[in-house]
Amino acid sequence: MKLFAGTLLMLLLATPAVADVDKPTRSLAATCAACHGTNGKSVGGTSVLAGVDKAEFIKQMNGFKSGQIKATVMHQHSKGYTDEEIELMGAYFAAQSRE
Amino acid sequence: MTFNRRDFLKISAGGIAVTAFPYIAHAAPDLMKKKGQRVVIIGAGFGGATCAKYLRMWGDKKVEVVLIERNPNFISCPMSNTVLGGSRTMADITHKYDALTKKYGVKMLQGEVIAIDPEKQTVALAKGYLKYDRLIISPGIGLMYDQVQGLTKQVAEEQIPHAWKAGPQTALLRKQLEAMSDGGVYLLSIPKAPYRCPPGPYERACQVAFYFKQHKPKSKVIVLDANPDITSKKGLFTAAWNTLYPGMIDYRPNAQVMAIDVAGRVANTEFDKVKADVLNIIPPMRAGKAADLAGVVNVDKRWCAVDFLSYESKVHKNIHIIGDAVSAALPKSGHMANSQAKVCAAAVIELLSGNAPNANPVVNNTCYSMVSDKEAMHVANVFRFNSEKQAMVSAEGGGVSEKSSEEEGSFAKYWAKNIWSDVLR
Numbered sequence: 001m002k003l004f005a006g007t008l009l010m011l012l013l014a015t016p017a018v019a020d021v022d023k024p025t026r027s028l029a030a031t032c033a034a035c036h037g038t039n040g041k042s043v044g045g046t047s048v049l050a051g052v053d054k055a056e057f058i059k060q061m062n063g064f065k066s067g068q069i070k071a072t073v074m075h076q077h078s079k080g081y082t083d084e085e086i087e088l089m090g091a092y093f094a095a096q097s098r099e
Numbered sequence: 100m101t102f103n104r105r106d107f108l109k110i111s112a113g114g115i116a117v118t119a120f121p122y123i124a125h126a127a128p129d130l131m132k133k134k135g136q137r138v139v140i141i142g143a144g145f146g147g148a149t150c151a152k153y154l155r156m157w158g159d160k161k162v163e164v165v166l167i168e169r170n171p172n173f174i175s176c177p178m179s180n181t182v183l184g185g186s187r188t189m190a191d192i193t194h195k196y197d198a199l200t201k202k203y204g205v206k207m208l209q210g211e212v213i214a215i216d217p218e219k220q221t222v223a224l225a226k227g228y229l230k231y232d233r234l235i236i237s238p239g240i241g242l243m244y245d246q247v248q249g250l251t252k253q254v255a256e257e258q259i260p261h262a263w264k265a266g267p268q269t270a271l272l273r274k275q276l277e278a279m280s281d282g283g284v285y286l287l288s289i290p291k292a293p294y295r296c297p298p299g300p301y302e303r304a305c306q307v308a309f310y311f312k313q314h315k316p317k318s319k320v321i322v323l324d325a326n327p328d329i330t331s332k333k334g335l336f337t338a339a340w341n342t343l344y345p346g347m348i349d350y351r352p353n354a355q356v357m358a359i360d361v362a363g364r365v366a367n368t369e370f371d372k373v374k375a376d377v378l379n380i381i382p383p384m385r386a387g388k389a390a391d392l393a394g395v396v397n398v399d400k401r402w403c404a405v406d407f408l409s410y411e412s413k414v415h416k417n418i419h420i421i422g423d424a425v426s427a428a429l430p431k432s433g434h435m436a437n438s439q440a441k442v443c444a445a446a447v448i449e450l451l452s453g454n455a456p457n458a459n460p461v462v463n464n465t466c467y468s469m470v471s472d473k474e475a476m477h478v479a480n481v482f483r484f485n486s487e488k489q490a491m492v493s494a495e496g497g498g499v500s501e502k503s504s505e506e507e508g509s510f511a512k513y514w515a516k517n518i519w520s521d522v523l524r
Contacts, residue, residue, distance in 0.1 A: 023445060024457045026157070030441045031463050031481075034434050034518040038156075043520045045513025072500065072507050073465060073479050079496025080463065080481025 021092070028085055029092040040093045050096035057090035130227040131206070136162050136451050139222050139231040141212050141389045143168035143196060146237030146422035146436035149522045153444035155203040162451060165206045165229060166199065167222070170266070173523060176296065177433045178469070178515050179265035183273050184306030185313070186472035192265060198524040215393040217415040233447050235410075235419045236395070237436065238387030239264065240295045246383045248358035258361055259378045263295060275377045276310060282317040286366055286375035288356040289324045290383040293402075295423050295431045297331035298478065300324075300381060302468040305336070308344035309471050320348045321375065323368060325355035332468060332478055332499050339470040339503050356380055386424030393418055402426035407484050407491050408456045409446035410439060419443050429482060429491055430464050437522060438462035460484050462491065467511035468503075475511035476500035 029040065032049060036042050040049030049057070063069035064078035071078075081089070138154055140147045143166050151166040173194040181187040199205040214223040221228045242261060244250045255261050260268035260275075276285065285307050289300040304322050311318040329336055329350070340348045358367040365374045385401035395403045395412040403420040404413040410425070412418045421443050422436035429435050439462060446456035463481045470476065480497030484490075500507055 023157075023449075024459065027441060027445045027457055028461055030153070031438060031461055033441075033521045034437050034463075035465060035514050037517050038521050038524075042513075042517060043524075044516045045509065046517060072504075072510060073477055076479045076496045076498050077463060077465070077481060080483075080494035081461070085461070 021095075022088070025088040025092050028081075029089050032089070039096050041096070041098070048098065049093040051098040052090075052093050054087075054090040054094040057093055058086055061086045061090075127223065127225075128227040130208070130224070130229050131165065133230040133232075134163070136232045137230065138162055138164050138233045138235060138447060138451075139229055140164065140166045140235045140237065141222065142237035142239060142387070142422075143170075143173065143199075143207070144237060144239055144422065144436065145433035145518075145522055146239075146440045147235065148173065148196070148199060149437045149440035150235055150237065150421060150444050151199055151205045152203050152522070153441050154447065155205055157444060158448045158451075160204055162448065163206070164204075165208060165231075166196075167208045167210060167212060167224070168196070169209065169211050171209060172196070173519075174265040174269075175433070175515070175519060176263075176265045176299075177467075177518075179262070179269050180299065180303045180306040181469050181472070182265075182269050183262070183276065183303060184309040184469070184472065185273075186309075186469075189270055194519055194523055196523065202524070212389055212392060215389070215418075217393060217418055220417060231417075232451060233417050233419065234393070235421065235443060235447070236389045236393055236424070237422045237440070238389040238420070238424050240384040240423050240431075241387045241391075243383040243385055246290075247356055247380055249361055250359055250380055250382060254361055255380075255382075259359065259364075259380055261381045262379065263299075263381050263384075272377070272379060276307065279315065279318065279376045281315040283315065283376035284319050284321060284374070285311075285377045285379065286321045286323065286373060287379045288354075288366060288381060289322065289326065289330075290381055291325040291355065292330050293431060294381070294384045296433075296466075297430055298336070298466060298468045301329055301331065301336040302470070303379075304348055304350075305339055305344070305468070305470040308340070308347045311347060312344060318347075320344075321373060322348065322350045323354035323356055323366060323373065324350065324352050326352065328352055332476060335476045335499060335503060336468075336470075339474075339476075343471055343474075384423075386420075390420060390424050395420055396424075398426040407442075407489070408458065408460060409450060410443040411446075419447065427491055428493075429462075430466065430478075430480075432464055432466050434466060434518065435462065435464045437518060438464065458484075458486070460491075461494075465514060467507065467514055469508065469511055470503045471508075473505045473508045474503045475508040476503040477507060477511070 064074040175192040210224040262268040262272045410419040421439040423431040481494040482491040
């Protein structure tokens with residue numbers, strides 16, 4: 001799986017920089033937590049966002065927005081966020097550890 | 100100040116606990132001496148518990164957080180209708196608070212708040228009081244029993260449950276449905292909007308019909324709706340009723356229940372008297388009691404106006420309100436309370452450090468309705484702050500499912516699992 005491979009690479013290359021997190025971005029990313037777990041660490045069923053490669057996250061969200069990726073609910077939520085916000089969220093989740 | 104007869108008379112005449120506060124504050128002990136900055140949170144539901152966790156998590160555990168809750172456990176309203184349907188048990192929707200204490204260092208106090216003094220910045224329980232720098236009230240709903248003649252709190256607890264706060268009344272209503280004979284009538288009455296969980300009553304009609312279909316197929320569900328039409332997911336609910344439970348659900352709009360005959364199990368609307376075997380009257384709602392104690396109920400004598408950047412009250416400084424009690428064009432849901440709690444937590448951390456809160460808060464809501472044991476459908480929306488309107492407004496893209504499905508039934512279960520964890524663990 002592409003998503004999984006991207007995640008592994010991310011884990012190998014980056015150590016999360018928790019200290020200098022941008023607070024509005026943290027709040028933005030927290031809007032995903034009800035379904036995808038606190039800090040993107042899903043506890044079951046939904047995809048884990050923590051540690052997902054930023055480019056992959058953006059690609060997925062844009063895929064939901066355009067309708068290229070079929071979804072039950074994400075085609076609606078993705079349209080509610082601006083491109084800039086999706087980039088910020090992507091950077092935030094990429095910096096989260098999966099542990 | 101000592102307690103004297105004149106004060107007592109003043110208290111009695113005033114009739115509200117706020118008047119009684121000066122006495123309580125000085126007679127009862129300080130429960131926890133405040134050392135550093137302290138946030139007190141009243142109500143550990145979806146709003147309050149989330150807020151406590153995120154204040155500790157995002158505040159690097161610097162701010163002391165005291166969370167006051169009357170119940171020993173968290174019982175989830177979302178998914179509680181499936182207990183009535185029989186696909187979940189009370190144990191499945193009951194969760195412990197212990198991780199908030201162990202993992203995040205939240206100080207939990209079980210008890211009933213009896214007074215709040217916004218000037219002195221204190222919260223009183225029967226056994227003593229607490230000082231705060233910021234108070235966050237997540238009071239949930241209060242039920243306006245006096246709007247339905249014959250209905251009281253006691254009647255609801257013992258005979259005619261509303262079961263609109265998951266707990267003993269959910270179990271009571273399930274028992275009544277189990278005891279009803281095949282061919283019986285279950286009557287659900289829905290109050291005028293706004294009320295907690297717009298699609299909730301229609302989901303409940305599905306769940307009761309689901310139970311009847313399995314075990315009591317000759318039975319009927321009558322829905323008396325005070326609203327002119329189904330208030331949420333109309334097309335989806337109508338389709339679910341017609342396909343899954345044909346002929347079982349009798350939906351009557353513009354039917355506000357004004358009075359009930361408790362012993363006879365009769366509900367009276369303006370034009371009609373409807374007899375049932377199981378009566379489930381959901382009375383009109385307002386902000387929960389803690390909001391009254393703080394004196395922050397300022398919209399229609401029912402809801403609380405807040406600043407959407409911080410959820411600070413428009414009445415009193417340093418008091419914030421989150422969840423169902425807030426007056427807003429936002430759905431009154433557990434998911435929304437969880438969303439608002441995070442905006443509030445982030446803002447309070449900034450305010451305690453003398454900084455301005457985030458000027459562009461974004462929240463979202465995903466609300467699943469289980470129409471059987473396996474199938475569900477949703478309504479989803481992102482909302483963002485509009486500075487011109489000083490309000491949260493719906494962003495692009497929101498909407499509902501095309502149809503209910505088993506796939507979404509699975510997602511509803513994943514949603515529950517993840518949000519319970521986000522609130523409590």
